[in-house]
Amino acid sequence: MKLLKTLTLLVVIAIVAANHDQKVEIEQLTAPVEHGEGPFWYDKEQALYWVDISLKDVWRLHPESGNITKCHIDEGEVTVIIPLEEDNTFAVGVGSDLKLLKWDGRNGSEITLSQIVSFGPLPEGGRLNDGKVDSKGRLWIGTIGPEVNDEVELERADLYQVGCNGGSIEATVHVSNVSVSNGIAWSADGAIMYYVDSPTKKIDAFDFEAESGTISNRRTVFDMVPYNISGVPDGMTIDADDNLWIALYGGEGVMVVQPHLERLIKVHTISGAPRVTSVAWGGPNLDILYITTSSRGGGPGGQVYKMTNTGARGNPANIFVMPKCNKE
Template sequence: MNAIENIGPQCYHLGEGPHWCQRRQLLFSVDIPGTAVCCYDPSKKSMTKLKIPGESISLIVPIEGQDDEFVISRGRTLSILKWTPGSDDYQIIRDLHEVDASQPKNRLNDGKCDAKGRLWAGTMGPQIEGRPGYVGALEATLYMIDAKGCHVKLTDVELSNGLGWSEDNKTMYFVDSPKRSVDAFDFDLETGDITNRRVFYHLDTDDIPGVPDGLTVDARDNIWLAAFSAGRVLEIDSKTGKLISQVEVPSNLTTSVTFGGKSLDELFVTTGRDLGDEKLRGPVDGSLFVLHSVKVQGRPAMDFVKP
């Protein structure tokens, strides 16, 4: 594998939710505490950010068939954003759903669409001070949003994070970060039902520090997992649950990953800064990185089918 490149020096406070738009050849992401949506254009090697005053923004997913419309989160609310990347003008067209009404201190966190364009988005409670990745209460929820509404899919969650699906759409992967594991479910694409939860991979298996964060699934069905506070991305065999390789990242605060580029063979990595143990902090924290020519391909990310 080639060396990793810093393509967005300290562009985030807490970068998350990278989504590669194959039809536009753009990488969208968010800066959660910066309440900003971000767009990296590889053809121009430029990053643009739009700050939307208000609550934290943890996810951005393009809407199918609409170049300048996105679903985003704002605190506990999912909204439709109209925005032309590079412009300072924007419009919140409408709010779709507010979640976790009984937990006003919670917020939405990671989100991703399945093969039918349904948005899966999970929540989290306030993190324990000085321990990013840990909440200490099972008061969060994983939701699925489709044309019929917002559906509770999993309760008793602490901190919802990475999501992904196998190519045959029979397995869904989900991270509840404090568990330090990636869990797998049997997945029914037609109904959206998830059953038979089990541990797919645990960081303890290979003495990996930190907590699991965002993930993506490649064209071979293997999982690429950002290990927060560990400064690395893990490649895990989907058939055996065994660690295949590790990609070292110049920042310990790795948050999420996705494949992009014209051939979907570049691995983008988001990071955060000023978080957790000061001993783990470094000068390039909060940057956007890319690993060129990974020698494996990712799968196109799915857009949101708007209700």
């Protein structure tokens, strides 16, 4: 029986390795920005949205037409953008607030912003960071502690879920003493939530209960340190085979991990982009990996890339459902 299990594991590894040994192609799509982050493929529009945190811009790329547009938000650093069902309507992280953005995707068009919920007061210099939506439309979004010269004060951030408390929308802490809350992804069956707190250089997992939106049983499923991988884990997505694709900030690459085997599959190098920030599956068949990068602090980077011919594909990203809170 032990031999059979070993042979089965070797076959699985061989199949996965074969799928990822294809000659991937990586292509630059955009000019540099300062701190590109938060890519979201909006399947309904067949368009990619992302943000420039430092310059407070929201960007949109429509690959079929080649059109690239942006809008500017004056109120604070823009950290994440996620659509709602209503056309031209998005949830955006702005400083320490989650706001509702109305934008038709055109250059120079008028935008409107309204408040959804505040996460403040955060530690001075802290802000919202990465966020993802679960299968029930709930937004999970984390913060980052105060930064000085690209160094973050540790354990001064949290991971929140946006929901109802009585008759009002509220952000509730689900994981505390975080340093840089980053990538979030769910397994295909929805039973596991994967999570990145960047300075730990680890990928953690929680048991996830979709109906109640609760997490439990935190454990580490991958540790970068034994593999001597450069950089720290940043944004993250998952493919249809439940492999994690993780941006390496300071590592000039994207690593692919089998979390259920706690195994590294491959690190794809993104030449000329040492600060890779996040990844998202997109395209008509969800088999294009879009990659955001940063040039913050000087040096190369800041472009959006696409990676094709990976042998993998993703699933449609969930959109945010505004909580309907019953007022007594």
